[in-house]
Amino acid sequence: MNIPKNLGPEKVAKKPAPRPAQSLRLKNTLVGWSFVSLASLLIGIFYFYPMVQALILSFQSGSGVNLSFVGFENYVRLFQDPVFLTTVKNTVIYLIIQVPVMILLALFLSVVLNNKTLKWKGFFRTAIFLPCVTSLVAYSVVFKYLFAPDGIVNMMLLKINLVAEPIQWLTDPFWAKITIILAITWRWTGYNMIFYLSALQNVDRSIYEAAKIDGASAIQQFFKITIPMLKPIILFTSITSTIGTLQLFDEVMNITAGGPGNATMTISQYIYNLSFKYTPDFGYAATVSYGIVFLIVIFSIIQFKAAGDKK
Protein backbone atom coordinates (compact mmCIF):
# COMPACT_ATOMS: atom_id res chain seq x y z
CA MET A 1 0.00 0.00 0.00
CA ASN A 2 2.98 2.28 0.44
CA ILE A 3 4.64 1.10 -2.72
CA PRO A 4 4.64 3.38 -5.78
CA LYS A 5 1.93 2.53 -8.29
CA ASN A 6 4.31 1.78 -11.19
CA LEU A 7 5.65 -1.23 -9.32
CA GLY A 8 2.26 -2.91 -9.36
CA PRO A 9 1.75 -6.59 -8.60
CA GLU A 10 1.86 -7.61 -12.25
CA LYS A 11 5.49 -6.52 -12.41
CA VAL A 12 6.70 -8.17 -9.25
CA ALA A 13 4.59 -11.31 -9.25
CA LYS A 14 6.98 -13.02 -11.69
CA LYS A 15 9.03 -15.86 -10.30
CA PRO A 16 12.57 -14.94 -9.25
CA ALA A 17 15.18 -15.49 -11.93
CA PRO A 18 16.55 -19.05 -11.95
CA ARG A 19 19.76 -19.42 -10.02
CA PRO A 20 22.74 -21.27 -11.37
CA ALA A 21 23.92 -23.08 -8.28
CA GLN A 22 21.89 -26.03 -7.06
CA SER A 23 23.14 -25.66 -3.48
CA LEU A 24 22.00 -22.07 -3.35
CA ARG A 25 18.54 -23.16 -4.42
CA LEU A 26 18.44 -25.75 -1.66
CA LYS A 27 19.61 -23.16 0.84
CA ASN A 28 16.86 -20.80 -0.31
CA THR A 29 14.27 -23.54 0.07
CA LEU A 30 15.37 -24.10 3.63
CA VAL A 31 15.34 -20.37 4.37
CA GLY A 32 11.86 -20.13 2.88
CA TRP A 33 10.52 -22.92 5.05
CA SER A 34 12.09 -21.46 8.14
CA PHE A 35 10.22 -18.19 7.54
CA VAL A 36 6.86 -19.95 7.52
CA SER A 37 7.60 -22.69 10.05
CA LEU A 38 6.85 -20.88 13.31
CA ALA A 39 3.42 -19.68 12.22
CA SER A 40 2.54 -23.06 10.70
CA LEU A 41 3.63 -24.86 13.85
CA LEU A 42 1.60 -22.55 16.12
CA ILE A 43 -1.53 -22.86 13.99
CA GLY A 44 -1.05 -26.61 14.12
CA ILE A 45 -0.76 -26.55 17.90
CA PHE A 46 -3.54 -24.09 18.66
CA TYR A 47 -6.10 -24.89 15.91
CA PHE A 48 -5.65 -28.30 14.30
CA TYR A 49 -4.38 -30.29 17.27
CA PRO A 50 -7.30 -29.10 19.48
CA MET A 51 -9.76 -30.00 16.71
CA VAL A 52 -8.36 -33.53 16.67
CA GLN A 53 -8.57 -33.58 20.46
CA ALA A 54 -12.18 -32.39 20.27
CA LEU A 55 -12.96 -35.17 17.82
CA ILE A 56 -11.54 -37.77 20.21
CA LEU A 57 -13.31 -36.11 23.13
CA SER A 58 -16.62 -36.22 21.30
CA PHE A 59 -16.59 -40.01 21.62
CA GLN A 60 -16.04 -39.81 25.37
CA SER A 61 -18.30 -38.97 28.26
CA GLY A 62 -18.06 -38.32 31.98
CA SER A 63 -17.69 -35.36 34.28
CA GLY A 64 -14.45 -33.40 34.62
CA VAL A 65 -11.39 -35.58 34.11
CA ASN A 66 -13.11 -38.96 34.53
CA LEU A 67 -13.80 -39.69 30.87
CA SER A 68 -14.53 -43.00 29.21
CA PHE A 69 -15.20 -43.99 25.61
CA VAL A 70 -18.88 -44.22 24.77
CA GLY A 71 -18.79 -44.56 20.99
CA PHE A 72 -21.48 -42.59 19.19
CA GLU A 73 -23.58 -42.08 22.32
CA ASN A 74 -22.89 -38.32 22.41
CA TYR A 75 -23.95 -37.93 18.79
CA VAL A 76 -27.17 -39.82 19.48
CA ARG A 77 -27.78 -37.62 22.52
CA LEU A 78 -27.10 -34.52 20.40
CA PHE A 79 -30.11 -35.07 18.16
CA GLN A 80 -32.40 -35.78 21.10
CA ASP A 81 -31.17 -32.92 23.24
CA PRO A 82 -33.94 -30.28 23.35
CA VAL A 83 -31.52 -27.59 24.58
CA PHE A 84 -29.10 -28.23 21.72
CA LEU A 85 -31.94 -28.14 19.19
CA THR A 86 -33.19 -24.87 20.72
CA THR A 87 -29.75 -23.31 20.49
CA VAL A 88 -29.42 -24.38 16.85
CA LYS A 89 -32.86 -22.93 16.14
CA ASN A 90 -31.98 -19.65 17.89
CA THR A 91 -28.65 -19.35 16.10
CA VAL A 92 -30.23 -20.05 12.71
CA ILE A 93 -33.00 -17.50 13.42
CA TYR A 94 -30.37 -14.84 14.20
CA LEU A 95 -28.55 -15.82 11.07
CA ILE A 96 -31.37 -15.83 8.53
CA ILE A 97 -32.96 -12.63 9.85
CA GLN A 98 -29.99 -10.57 10.96
CA VAL A 99 -27.45 -11.20 8.19
CA PRO A 100 -29.72 -10.33 5.21
CA VAL A 101 -31.23 -7.30 6.99
CA MET A 102 -27.82 -5.97 7.91
CA ILE A 103 -26.33 -6.55 4.46
CA LEU A 104 -29.25 -4.84 2.71
CA LEU A 105 -29.11 -1.94 5.14
CA ALA A 106 -25.35 -1.61 4.65
CA LEU A 107 -25.80 -1.73 0.86
CA PHE A 108 -28.47 1.00 0.92
CA LEU A 109 -26.29 3.15 3.13
CA SER A 110 -23.27 2.73 0.91
CA VAL A 111 -25.25 3.56 -2.23
CA VAL A 112 -26.68 6.73 -0.66
CA LEU A 113 -23.24 7.70 0.67
CA ASN A 114 -21.62 7.08 -2.70
CA ASN A 115 -23.59 9.98 -4.19
CA LYS A 116 -21.10 12.58 -5.40
CA THR A 117 -23.28 15.56 -4.54
CA LEU A 118 -24.00 14.45 -0.97
CA LYS A 119 -23.01 16.88 1.79
CA TRP A 120 -21.49 15.91 5.19
CA LYS A 121 -20.46 12.59 3.69
CA GLY A 122 -17.53 12.22 6.08
CA PHE A 123 -19.71 12.87 9.09
CA PHE A 124 -22.34 10.29 8.11
CA ARG A 125 -19.71 7.69 7.26
CA THR A 126 -17.83 8.14 10.53
CA ALA A 127 -21.03 8.20 12.60
CA ILE A 128 -22.37 4.99 11.10
CA PHE A 129 -19.01 3.26 11.38
CA LEU A 130 -18.51 4.38 14.99
CA PRO A 131 -20.20 1.34 16.66
CA CYS A 132 -17.26 -0.75 15.41
CA VAL A 133 -14.91 0.81 17.95
CA THR A 134 -16.84 -0.62 20.89
CA SER A 135 -15.95 -3.92 22.47
CA LEU A 136 -18.64 -6.56 22.19
CA VAL A 137 -18.98 -6.81 25.96
CA ALA A 138 -19.17 -3.05 26.49
CA TYR A 139 -21.86 -2.39 23.89
CA SER A 140 -23.81 -5.44 25.07
CA VAL A 141 -24.01 -4.05 28.60
CA VAL A 142 -25.09 -0.66 27.22
CA PHE A 143 -27.80 -2.34 25.14
CA LYS A 144 -28.97 -4.34 28.14
CA TYR A 145 -29.60 -1.08 30.01
CA LEU A 146 -31.07 0.75 27.00
CA PHE A 147 -33.59 -2.06 26.52
CA ALA A 148 -34.42 -2.58 30.19
CA PRO A 149 -38.15 -2.57 31.06
CA ASP A 150 -37.75 0.96 32.46
CA GLY A 151 -34.93 1.81 30.04
CA ILE A 152 -34.59 4.69 27.62
CA VAL A 153 -35.97 2.79 24.63
CA ASN A 154 -39.24 1.95 26.34
CA MET A 155 -39.43 5.47 27.77
CA MET A 156 -39.17 6.96 24.27
CA LEU A 157 -41.63 4.50 22.72
CA LEU A 158 -44.14 5.34 25.46
CA LYS A 159 -43.59 9.06 25.05
CA ILE A 160 -44.35 9.04 21.32
CA ASN A 161 -47.31 6.71 21.99
CA LEU A 162 -45.98 3.96 19.78
CA VAL A 163 -46.70 1.40 22.48
CA ALA A 164 -49.26 1.44 25.29
CA GLU A 165 -47.12 -0.41 27.79
CA PRO A 166 -43.40 -1.12 28.01
CA ILE A 167 -42.11 -3.93 25.78
CA GLN A 168 -40.38 -6.72 27.70
CA TRP A 169 -37.26 -6.51 25.53
CA LEU A 170 -35.19 -8.81 27.70
CA THR A 171 -37.67 -11.16 29.33
CA ASP A 172 -40.10 -12.03 26.55
CA PRO A 173 -38.81 -14.92 24.37
CA PHE A 174 -39.77 -13.17 21.13
CA TRP A 175 -38.63 -9.65 21.99
CA ALA A 176 -35.40 -10.90 23.55
CA LYS A 177 -34.38 -12.36 20.18
CA ILE A 178 -35.30 -9.06 18.53
CA THR A 179 -33.11 -7.20 21.03
CA ILE A 180 -30.15 -9.44 20.20
CA ILE A 181 -30.74 -8.95 16.47
CA LEU A 182 -31.02 -5.15 16.87
CA ALA A 183 -27.83 -5.09 18.91
CA ILE A 184 -25.78 -7.06 16.39
CA THR A 185 -27.16 -4.99 13.54
CA TRP A 186 -26.19 -1.78 15.35
CA ARG A 187 -22.65 -3.03 15.90
CA TRP A 188 -21.87 -4.45 12.45
CA THR A 189 -23.82 -2.52 9.77
CA GLY A 190 -21.21 0.24 9.52
CA TYR A 191 -18.45 -2.33 9.28
CA ASN A 192 -20.03 -3.97 6.24
CA MET A 193 -20.93 -0.60 4.77
CA ILE A 194 -17.24 0.37 4.58
CA PHE A 195 -16.52 -2.71 2.44
CA TYR A 196 -19.32 -1.84 0.01
CA LEU A 197 -18.34 1.83 -0.13
CA SER A 198 -14.82 1.02 -1.18
CA ALA A 199 -16.07 -1.50 -3.73
CA LEU A 200 -18.53 1.06 -5.12
CA GLN A 201 -15.72 3.53 -5.69
CA ASN A 202 -14.32 1.10 -8.25
CA VAL A 203 -17.62 0.83 -10.12
CA ASP A 204 -17.62 2.93 -13.28
CA ARG A 205 -20.17 5.73 -12.86
CA SER A 206 -20.90 5.77 -16.57
CA ILE A 207 -22.84 2.51 -16.15
CA TYR A 208 -25.28 4.39 -13.92
CA GLU A 209 -25.42 7.29 -16.35
CA ALA A 210 -26.28 4.90 -19.15
CA ALA A 211 -28.94 3.21 -17.03
CA LYS A 212 -30.44 6.58 -16.16
CA ILE A 213 -30.66 7.50 -19.84
CA ASP A 214 -32.40 4.18 -20.48
CA GLY A 215 -34.92 5.19 -17.84
CA ALA A 216 -33.94 2.84 -15.02
CA SER A 217 -35.27 3.90 -11.62
CA ALA A 218 -33.09 4.13 -8.52
CA ILE A 219 -34.51 0.84 -7.27
CA GLN A 220 -33.81 -0.86 -10.60
CA GLN A 221 -30.28 0.52 -10.62
CA PHE A 222 -29.76 -0.87 -7.14
CA PHE A 223 -30.91 -4.40 -7.95
CA LYS A 224 -29.74 -4.60 -11.57
CA ILE A 225 -26.37 -2.83 -11.33
CA THR A 226 -25.16 -2.34 -7.78
CA ILE A 227 -25.87 -5.80 -6.39
CA PRO A 228 -24.44 -7.73 -9.37
CA MET A 229 -21.35 -5.49 -9.46
CA LEU A 230 -20.70 -5.99 -5.76
CA LYS A 231 -21.39 -9.72 -5.77
CA PRO A 232 -17.90 -10.88 -4.75
CA ILE A 233 -17.74 -8.49 -1.81
CA ILE A 234 -21.32 -9.31 -0.77
CA LEU A 235 -20.35 -12.97 -0.76
CA PHE A 236 -17.27 -12.21 1.32
CA THR A 237 -19.18 -10.16 3.90
CA SER A 238 -22.04 -12.63 4.09
CA ILE A 239 -19.66 -15.49 4.76
CA THR A 240 -17.75 -13.58 7.45
CA SER A 241 -21.06 -12.45 9.00
CA THR A 242 -22.37 -16.00 8.92
CA ILE A 243 -19.28 -17.39 10.62
CA GLY A 244 -19.50 -14.57 13.16
CA THR A 245 -23.19 -15.12 13.88
CA LEU A 246 -22.80 -18.89 14.22
CA GLN A 247 -20.19 -18.18 16.91
CA LEU A 248 -22.32 -15.57 18.69
CA PHE A 249 -21.45 -15.50 22.37
CA ASP A 250 -20.48 -12.15 23.95
CA GLU A 251 -23.74 -10.37 23.17
CA VAL A 252 -26.11 -13.07 24.31
CA MET A 253 -24.05 -13.75 27.42
CA ASN A 254 -24.13 -10.08 28.46
CA ILE A 255 -27.54 -8.91 27.24
CA THR A 256 -29.86 -11.77 28.18
CA ALA A 257 -27.50 -14.46 29.56
CA GLY A 258 -29.35 -16.85 27.22
CA GLY A 259 -32.70 -16.22 28.85
CA PRO A 260 -35.58 -16.12 29.29
CA GLY A 261 -35.29 -19.88 29.74
CA ASN A 262 -33.11 -20.82 26.81
CA ALA A 263 -34.92 -18.53 24.38
CA THR A 264 -31.85 -16.60 23.23
CA MET A 265 -29.10 -19.11 23.99
CA THR A 266 -26.63 -19.77 21.16
CA ILE A 267 -24.61 -22.90 20.42
CA SER A 268 -21.37 -21.26 21.63
CA GLN A 269 -23.01 -20.36 24.90
CA TYR A 270 -24.33 -23.89 25.31
CA ILE A 271 -20.82 -25.26 24.85
CA TYR A 272 -19.57 -22.80 27.45
CA ASN A 273 -22.33 -23.79 29.88
CA LEU A 274 -21.76 -27.51 29.34
CA SER A 275 -18.03 -27.11 30.02
CA PHE A 276 -17.81 -24.45 32.69
CA LYS A 277 -21.21 -23.68 34.18
CA TYR A 278 -23.05 -26.97 34.64
CA THR A 279 -21.25 -30.09 35.88
CA PRO A 280 -18.48 -30.16 33.27
CA ASP A 281 -19.08 -32.66 30.48
CA PHE A 282 -16.19 -31.98 28.11
CA GLY A 283 -16.99 -34.97 25.91
CA TYR A 284 -20.50 -33.85 25.10
CA ALA A 285 -19.37 -30.20 24.80
CA ALA A 286 -16.89 -31.33 22.14
CA THR A 287 -19.69 -33.12 20.30
CA VAL A 288 -21.78 -29.93 20.32
CA SER A 289 -18.81 -27.95 19.03
CA TYR A 290 -18.63 -30.19 15.99
CA GLY A 291 -22.24 -29.14 15.46
CA ILE A 292 -21.07 -25.54 14.89
CA VAL A 293 -18.23 -26.63 12.63
CA PHE A 294 -20.74 -28.61 10.58
CA LEU A 295 -23.11 -25.62 10.33
CA ILE A 296 -20.30 -23.27 9.28
CA VAL A 297 -19.24 -25.62 6.50
CA ILE A 298 -22.84 -26.12 5.33
CA PHE A 299 -23.69 -22.41 5.29
CA SER A 300 -20.45 -21.47 3.54
CA ILE A 301 -21.11 -24.06 0.83
CA ILE A 302 -24.70 -22.81 0.40
CA GLN A 303 -23.51 -19.24 0.00
CA PHE A 304 -20.79 -20.13 -2.48
CA LYS A 305 -23.32 -22.16 -4.47
CA ALA A 306 -25.93 -19.40 -4.37
CA ALA A 307 -23.40 -16.84 -5.59
CA GLY A 308 -22.09 -19.18 -8.27
CA ASP A 309 -25.48 -20.18 -9.67
CA LYS A 310 -26.50 -16.65 -10.55
CA LYS A 311 -23.62 -16.28 -12.97
Add this chain to the structure above:
Amino acid sequence: MKLPNKVIGYLFLSICAIISIFPFYWMVVSMTNTSADVTRGKLLPGGHFIENFKNLLQTVDLVPALTNSALIAVGTTILSLLIASLAGYGFEIYRSRAKDVVFNVLLLSMMIPFAALMVPLFRMFGSITPVLPFIGIDTLSAVVLPTITTAFLIFFFRQSTKMFPKEILEAGRIDGLKEIGIFFRIYVPTMKTTYAAAAIITFMASWNNYLWPLVVLQSPEKQTIPLLISNLGSSYSPDYGMIMMAIVIATLPTAIIFFFMQKHFVAGMMGSVK
Protein backbone atom coordinates in the same frame (compact mmCIF):
# COMPACT_ATOMS: atom_id res chain seq x y z
CA MET B 1 -38.51 13.61 -9.10
CA LYS B 2 -34.94 14.37 -8.10
CA LEU B 3 -35.60 16.32 -4.92
CA PRO B 4 -37.68 13.74 -2.98
CA ASN B 5 -35.01 11.06 -3.59
CA LYS B 6 -32.41 13.35 -2.11
CA VAL B 7 -34.56 14.25 0.88
CA ILE B 8 -35.22 10.57 1.53
CA GLY B 9 -31.48 9.93 1.31
CA TYR B 10 -30.65 12.59 3.90
CA LEU B 11 -33.48 11.43 6.16
CA PHE B 12 -32.31 7.82 5.96
CA LEU B 13 -28.70 8.76 6.68
CA SER B 14 -29.67 11.06 9.54
CA ILE B 15 -31.80 8.40 11.24
CA CYS B 16 -29.03 5.82 10.91
CA ALA B 17 -26.42 8.29 12.17
CA ILE B 18 -28.56 9.22 15.19
CA ILE B 19 -29.17 5.57 16.06
CA SER B 20 -25.45 4.86 15.70
CA ILE B 21 -24.37 7.76 17.88
CA PHE B 22 -27.10 7.70 20.51
CA PRO B 23 -25.68 4.87 22.68
CA PHE B 24 -22.33 6.71 22.76
CA TYR B 25 -24.01 9.94 23.74
CA TRP B 26 -26.01 8.14 26.39
CA MET B 27 -23.01 6.44 27.97
CA VAL B 28 -20.94 9.62 28.03
CA VAL B 29 -23.79 11.64 29.54
CA SER B 30 -24.71 8.90 32.02
CA MET B 31 -21.16 8.74 33.30
CA THR B 32 -21.72 12.23 34.73
CA ASN B 33 -25.09 11.43 36.33
CA THR B 34 -26.24 9.54 39.40
CA SER B 35 -27.73 6.11 39.00
CA ALA B 36 -31.17 7.50 39.85
CA ASP B 37 -30.86 10.18 37.16
CA VAL B 38 -29.92 7.56 34.57
CA THR B 39 -32.95 5.45 35.50
CA ARG B 40 -35.14 8.53 35.26
CA GLY B 41 -33.96 8.91 31.67
CA LYS B 42 -31.90 12.08 32.10
CA LEU B 43 -30.19 12.90 28.80
CA LEU B 44 -28.19 15.94 29.82
CA PRO B 45 -24.77 15.99 31.49
CA GLY B 46 -24.76 16.20 35.28
CA GLY B 47 -22.22 16.97 37.96
CA HIS B 48 -21.39 13.51 39.30
CA PHE B 49 -18.42 12.68 37.14
CA ILE B 50 -15.86 12.72 39.96
CA GLU B 51 -18.15 10.91 42.36
CA ASN B 52 -18.75 8.11 39.83
CA PHE B 53 -15.03 7.88 39.16
CA LYS B 54 -14.24 7.58 42.86
CA ASN B 55 -16.95 4.94 43.28
CA LEU B 56 -15.56 2.96 40.39
CA LEU B 57 -12.04 2.96 41.83
CA GLN B 58 -13.38 1.83 45.21
CA THR B 59 -15.74 -0.86 43.89
CA VAL B 60 -13.54 -2.63 41.36
CA ASP B 61 -9.83 -3.19 40.72
CA LEU B 62 -9.81 -0.92 37.71
CA VAL B 63 -6.07 -0.26 37.48
CA PRO B 64 -4.99 -3.94 37.70
CA ALA B 65 -7.57 -4.85 35.05
CA LEU B 66 -6.36 -2.07 32.77
CA THR B 67 -2.78 -3.21 33.30
CA ASN B 68 -3.63 -6.84 32.55
CA SER B 69 -5.54 -5.90 29.41
CA ALA B 70 -2.74 -3.61 28.25
CA LEU B 71 -0.05 -6.25 28.86
CA ILE B 72 -2.05 -8.89 27.02
CA ALA B 73 -2.94 -6.62 24.11
CA VAL B 74 0.57 -5.22 23.64
CA GLY B 75 2.20 -8.65 24.00
CA THR B 76 -0.24 -10.24 21.58
CA THR B 77 0.22 -7.45 19.05
CA ILE B 78 4.03 -7.59 19.03
CA LEU B 79 4.21 -11.38 18.80
CA SER B 80 1.39 -11.66 16.25
CA LEU B 81 2.94 -9.10 13.95
CA LEU B 82 6.33 -10.78 14.07
CA ILE B 83 5.02 -14.30 13.51
CA ALA B 84 2.47 -13.40 10.84
CA SER B 85 4.72 -11.07 8.86
CA LEU B 86 7.56 -13.62 8.79
CA ALA B 87 5.12 -16.20 7.46
CA GLY B 88 3.31 -13.90 5.03
CA TYR B 89 6.69 -12.80 3.63
CA GLY B 90 7.94 -16.38 3.47
CA PHE B 91 4.87 -17.69 1.66
CA GLU B 92 5.06 -14.95 -0.97
CA ILE B 93 8.79 -14.42 -1.49
CA TYR B 94 9.86 -18.08 -1.35
CA ARG B 95 6.77 -19.25 -3.12
CA SER B 96 6.60 -22.94 -3.99
CA ARG B 97 3.85 -25.44 -4.69
CA ALA B 98 4.36 -27.21 -1.36
CA LYS B 99 4.20 -23.93 0.54
CA ASP B 100 0.99 -22.97 -1.25
CA VAL B 101 -0.55 -26.20 -0.04
CA VAL B 102 0.53 -25.46 3.54
CA PHE B 103 -0.84 -21.92 3.16
CA ASN B 104 -4.24 -23.20 2.06
CA VAL B 105 -4.35 -25.61 4.96
CA LEU B 106 -3.58 -22.73 7.34
CA LEU B 107 -6.45 -20.74 5.79
CA LEU B 108 -8.83 -23.55 6.74
CA SER B 109 -8.23 -22.63 10.38
CA MET B 110 -10.25 -19.45 9.78
CA MET B 111 -13.35 -21.63 9.53
CA ILE B 112 -12.81 -23.15 12.98
CA PRO B 113 -15.04 -21.46 15.55
CA PHE B 114 -13.38 -20.55 18.81
CA ALA B 115 -16.14 -22.24 20.77
CA ALA B 116 -14.97 -25.54 19.29
CA LEU B 117 -11.38 -24.89 20.39
CA MET B 118 -12.21 -23.67 23.87
CA VAL B 119 -12.62 -27.04 25.60
CA PRO B 120 -9.55 -28.80 24.13
CA LEU B 121 -7.45 -25.65 24.67
CA PHE B 122 -8.59 -25.44 28.27
CA ARG B 123 -7.60 -29.07 28.79
CA MET B 124 -4.26 -28.51 27.04
CA PHE B 125 -3.41 -25.61 29.30
CA GLY B 126 -4.72 -27.56 32.26
CA SER B 127 -2.36 -30.44 31.58
CA ILE B 128 0.73 -28.22 31.21
CA THR B 129 -0.08 -26.17 34.33
CA PRO B 130 1.75 -28.54 36.76
CA VAL B 131 4.82 -28.66 34.49
CA LEU B 132 4.97 -25.07 33.27
CA PRO B 133 2.90 -23.05 35.76
CA PHE B 134 3.97 -19.72 34.21
CA ILE B 135 2.06 -20.46 31.00
CA GLY B 136 -0.69 -22.56 32.58
CA ILE B 137 -4.27 -21.83 33.60
CA ASP B 138 -4.84 -18.43 35.20
CA THR B 139 -1.80 -16.74 33.66
CA LEU B 140 -1.71 -13.87 31.21
CA SER B 141 0.56 -15.95 28.94
CA ALA B 142 -2.19 -18.53 28.60
CA VAL B 143 -4.48 -15.77 27.31
CA VAL B 144 -1.87 -14.63 24.80
CA LEU B 145 -0.53 -17.93 23.42
CA PRO B 146 -3.50 -19.35 21.49
CA THR B 147 -4.32 -15.96 19.96
CA ILE B 148 -0.94 -14.88 18.59
CA THR B 149 -1.20 -16.75 15.29
CA THR B 150 -4.13 -16.12 13.03
CA ALA B 151 -4.38 -17.25 9.44
CA PHE B 152 -6.11 -13.97 8.73
CA LEU B 153 -3.03 -11.95 9.64
CA ILE B 154 -0.72 -14.23 7.64
CA PHE B 155 -3.05 -13.81 4.67
CA PHE B 156 -3.05 -10.05 5.23
CA PHE B 157 0.76 -9.86 5.17
CA ARG B 158 1.01 -12.15 2.18
CA GLN B 159 -1.42 -9.98 0.22
CA SER B 160 0.55 -6.86 1.09
CA THR B 161 3.82 -8.55 0.19
CA LYS B 162 2.49 -9.06 -3.36
CA MET B 163 2.95 -5.32 -3.87
CA PHE B 164 6.47 -5.34 -2.47
CA PRO B 165 9.12 -4.56 -5.13
CA LYS B 166 11.31 -7.66 -5.23
CA GLU B 167 14.12 -5.83 -7.03
CA ILE B 168 14.97 -4.30 -3.64
CA LEU B 169 15.56 -7.77 -2.23
CA GLU B 170 18.04 -8.52 -5.00
CA ALA B 171 19.82 -5.27 -4.21
CA GLY B 172 20.02 -6.35 -0.58
CA ARG B 173 21.45 -9.73 -1.56
CA ILE B 174 24.09 -8.10 -3.73
CA ASP B 175 25.00 -5.89 -0.77
CA GLY B 176 25.68 -9.11 1.13
CA LEU B 177 22.72 -9.07 3.51
CA LYS B 178 21.52 -12.42 4.82
CA GLU B 179 17.92 -13.41 4.04
CA ILE B 180 16.75 -12.65 7.58
CA GLY B 181 18.68 -9.36 7.44
CA ILE B 182 16.82 -8.44 4.27
CA PHE B 183 13.56 -9.08 6.09
CA PHE B 184 14.37 -6.94 9.12
CA ARG B 185 16.41 -4.18 7.47
CA ILE B 186 14.52 -3.76 4.20
CA TYR B 187 11.09 -5.36 4.34
CA VAL B 188 9.96 -4.27 7.81
CA PRO B 189 10.84 -0.56 7.39
CA THR B 190 9.25 -0.46 3.92
CA MET B 191 5.99 -2.04 5.09
CA LYS B 192 5.35 0.37 7.98
CA THR B 193 1.77 1.11 6.98
CA THR B 194 0.95 -2.58 6.66
CA TYR B 195 2.33 -3.15 10.13
CA ALA B 196 0.33 -0.21 11.48
CA ALA B 197 -2.91 -1.56 10.05
CA ALA B 198 -2.17 -5.07 11.32
CA ALA B 199 -1.24 -3.72 14.75
CA ILE B 200 -4.56 -1.89 15.05
CA ILE B 201 -6.74 -4.89 14.22
CA THR B 202 -4.71 -7.19 16.46
CA PHE B 203 -4.66 -4.79 19.39
CA MET B 204 -8.42 -4.22 19.15
CA ALA B 205 -9.22 -7.91 18.94
CA SER B 206 -7.02 -8.64 21.92
CA TRP B 207 -8.22 -5.69 24.02
CA ASN B 208 -11.83 -6.75 23.47
CA ASN B 209 -11.38 -10.52 23.70
CA TYR B 210 -13.86 -12.01 26.13
CA LEU B 211 -14.51 -15.73 25.80
CA TRP B 212 -10.99 -17.15 26.14
CA PRO B 213 -9.97 -14.92 29.09
CA LEU B 214 -13.31 -15.82 30.71
CA VAL B 215 -12.38 -19.49 30.42
CA VAL B 216 -8.70 -19.41 31.28
CA LEU B 217 -8.44 -16.65 33.88
CA GLN B 218 -9.79 -17.49 37.30
CA SER B 219 -8.45 -15.26 40.05
CA PRO B 220 -9.96 -11.76 40.36
CA GLU B 221 -6.58 -10.03 40.22
CA LYS B 222 -5.96 -11.49 36.75
CA GLN B 223 -9.19 -10.20 35.23
CA THR B 224 -9.18 -8.12 32.08
CA ILE B 225 -11.34 -5.12 31.21
CA PRO B 226 -14.06 -7.05 29.32
CA LEU B 227 -14.38 -9.45 32.26
CA LEU B 228 -14.64 -6.54 34.66
CA ILE B 229 -17.33 -4.84 32.55
CA SER B 230 -19.24 -8.08 32.20
CA ASN B 231 -19.20 -8.59 35.98
CA LEU B 232 -20.35 -5.04 36.59
CA GLY B 233 -23.11 -5.46 34.02
CA SER B 234 -24.51 -8.54 35.68
CA SER B 235 -24.72 -7.05 39.18
CA TYR B 236 -28.17 -7.06 40.77
CA SER B 237 -28.31 -3.45 41.87
CA PRO B 238 -26.26 -1.70 39.22
CA ASP B 239 -24.86 1.78 39.78
CA TYR B 240 -25.49 3.00 36.22
CA GLY B 241 -23.36 6.14 36.41
CA MET B 242 -20.39 4.18 37.64
CA ILE B 243 -20.81 1.35 35.12
CA MET B 244 -21.05 3.82 32.25
CA MET B 245 -17.81 5.36 33.49
CA ALA B 246 -16.16 1.93 33.30
CA ILE B 247 -17.53 1.33 29.81
CA VAL B 248 -16.31 4.70 28.56
CA ILE B 249 -12.84 4.00 29.99
CA ALA B 250 -12.82 0.57 28.31
CA THR B 251 -13.85 2.06 24.96
CA LEU B 252 -11.44 5.00 25.10
CA PRO B 253 -8.27 3.23 23.80
CA THR B 254 -9.95 1.83 20.71
CA ALA B 255 -11.86 5.07 20.09
CA ILE B 256 -8.61 7.05 20.27
CA ILE B 257 -6.92 4.63 17.87
CA PHE B 258 -9.87 4.99 15.53
CA PHE B 259 -9.93 8.78 15.50
CA PHE B 260 -6.20 9.28 15.16
CA MET B 261 -5.44 6.46 12.75
CA GLN B 262 -8.64 6.19 10.75
CA LYS B 263 -6.80 5.42 7.51
CA HIS B 264 -4.78 2.54 8.96
CA PHE B 265 -7.84 1.35 10.82
CA VAL B 266 -9.85 0.98 7.64
CA ALA B 267 -6.84 -0.40 5.75
CA GLY B 268 -6.49 -3.11 8.39
CA MET B 269 -10.14 -4.01 8.20
CA MET B 270 -10.13 -4.15 4.44
CA GLY B 271 -6.84 -5.99 4.24
CA SER B 272 -8.52 -9.28 3.66
CA VAL B 273 -10.22 -8.33 0.44
CA LYS B 274 -7.46 -6.64 -1.55
